[in-house]
Amino acid sequence: MNTLRATLRTKHPHPRTHPLRTELIRGIGPWAGAAVALTVGVTMYAKAPGWQSRWGDVTALLRVTALLLGGPLSVATGCWQGGRDRRRGIGELLASLPRAPLSRTARALAPAALWPPAGYLVAVAGCLLATWPYTSGGRPFFPLIAADAVALAALGTLGFVLGRLIAWRLTAPLLAVVTYVGLGSLSYTDSAVRWLNPADDHLYRWDQPVWWLAPVSMVWTAGPALAALLALAARRRAVALIPLVAACAAALLIARTGDGLWRPDPAAARRVCDNGTPQICVTAIDRKLLPEVSAALAGLNAKLRGVPGAPARWVDGPNTPSPGREQLAMARGAIVRNVDDRVVLGRGEVQLPNPVDSSTRGQLPASLYAYSAATYLLFSEECDTIDYDTPGGQRASTIREAVHQWLAPSPYFTQYWSDDAKRYAERLAAMNDQQSRAYLTRYLAADRCRPDEVPAP
Incomplete structure (x- = not known):
């Protein structure tokens, strides 16, 4: 009896793996993170002479590279991840489980929403380390880097929702092409819509972003993605209006500010x-x-x-x-x-x-x-x-x-x-x-x- 009690008290040698960890380490997620890190890193390396002397230059080029090249990879990853359960034929089985639909959907979404930003941040760390020996002062615009990571996560979320809704295997590459063309073309428009483009190219010249640009940009990019996710999986889909309204308010603020998003930096000048x-x-x-x-x-x-x-x-x-x-x-x-x-x-x-x-x-x-x-x-x-x-x-x-x-x-x-x-x-x-x-x-x-x-x- 004592031996049985000791055995019951002994910790199981193989603890149960958390489902989220299983989702994150398997499937397309790690490959997507590596692809984003490699794409951003190689592109930045090819243009190194143009950004390795100023923190503002490296931050600006990272933003364009991450969204214009990493964005299509992120949305394609999300779309492929969103259609995974349908391809496996286990959608009805998962729907019968007692876990809430939003919780199941968020767990399935995690690889597409987390791995591309993680790969981007790895590339950012390498670029900042390569810039540090040659700069004369100042600091990187870390809030804008965080806003870019949120934008990549938002694109992955939107791709995931579309992958759940559209049962066509070519949806993922098509979304990647549409994302690339859409983000690229917005940079050439003269209207206020241009300022809403997270991949817009800013030529750094002794200026700095306004303090609220990064958090408001996060609200603008994450709002539609969160609204789409809630409309897909929340029990009360009306709550999707909350992030959508917040995103519209953020977009209005950014568009109306325009050139005022960047202001002179007297210390740099x-x-x-x-x-x-x-x-x-x-x-x-x-x-x-x-x-x-x-x-x-x-x-x-x-x-x-x-x-x-x-x-x-x-x-x-x-x-x-x-x-x-x-x-x-x-x-x-x-x-x-x-x-x-x-x-x-x-x-x-x-x-x-x-x-x-x-x-x-x-x-x-x-x-x-x-x-x-x-x-x-x-x-x-x-x-x-x-x-x-x-x-x-x-x-x-x-x-x-x-x-x-x-x-x-x-x-x-x-x-x-x-x-x-x-x-x-x-x-x-x-x-x-x-x-x-x-x-x-x-x-x-x-x-x-x-x-x-x-x-x-």
């Missing part, structure tokens, strides 16, 4: 300058690249030093005007205001090419970057009306090419030069420091929108 002459200033979010920028512009600045009309400071930042007549006025010492009056460029300041756009993993190609900086100094977009087919227009263009190449030599831009451009370049190269500074003073003082006023070397 704060200028950080070196001690050189002329001074070089970048924004705080790019300050780790400041030594690279200073080294790249050393040769250009040496040729410009002491030249009247040369820049007193190179600056980069939000709302800086594009190359045009503003740069000509700045080079001559004028004070120019931007159109929206939020950025004031002082006397002698000239726009600096954004270093992040030119760098790869913290490495800046010095010659190409200096060539771009010289472009900002010399180019005037308001001179597009010049007819370069005329002798005067051709002459002005050829002189500009030679001056450009002399200021910032780059081997990539001389292979198609004309004989006149080579002759002008040889004249510049033969000048001593005093002669070259005298010529550059006359060149910067001339109105280059009038070809006849451009002096030849």
Whole structure:
């Protein structure tokens, strides 16, 4: 008797596995999570030079990649999972069990709703670790990453509901195609509906999302999915109206806000300058690249030093005007205001090419970057009306090419030069420091929108 009691008290060596765990570790779920992680990871790796220097860039590209490529995988997984019981012919058997329909449905839905977001988060962790060594400050937009995971779960839920309702084996791939086309096409519309697209591409430029964007986006994407699930399996289907109404309110808020969803980040846009002459200033979010920028512009600045009309400071930042007549006025010492009056460029300041756009993993190609900086100094977009087919227009263009190449030599831009451009370049190269500074003073003082006023070397 004592032996029997001891045996009864002994814990069973093989504890019963929870049904949810069985659902999660078997079937299509783990494969879907791995597919999403691999798809997002490979796509991000192929575009690594474009996002590995800023947290905002990696977050923005992750969002597009996850929803545009992972979204179709998620909805197809949900559709296939939703039709599983019907394919096995056990739907009536499951309906006869005492467990509530919503509980059974939620358990069957779990692989499609949980595994794709899990795979996405694995890819996110890898991308953030790859970005961390090259960033200059700030932090990732973690709430938006969480909102993207919720959107993937919502797409899996919608696919699951449609898989339960539609008994056609090609529904899953068809839904994947429709999801891809739908999310992609919404990014090209000019209406307010564009802002409702979770896969919308945002070009990060010293800004940050409003604090409520992530939670409201979660309500917008999860609301219709939860409403569809409740309408399918809840005993009181009227409760499906609650998440649907919440989703409509969230959608209205997002659509009406529009461009206001992203606002300037003063901490990221704060200028950080070196001690050189002329001074070089970048924004705080790019300050780790400041030594690279200073080294790249050393040769250009040496040729410009002491030249009247040369820049007193190179600056980069939000709302800086594009190359045009503003740069000509700045080079001559004028004070120019931007159109929206939020950025004031002082006397002698000239726009600096954004270093992040030119760098790869913290490495800046010095010659190409200096060539771009010289472009900002010399180019005037308001001179597009010049007819370069005329002798005067051709002459002005050829002189500009030679001056450009002399200021910032780059081997990539001389292979198609004309004989006149080579002759002008040889004249510049033969000048001593005093002669070259005298010529550059006359060149910067001339109105280059009038070809006849451009002096030849």
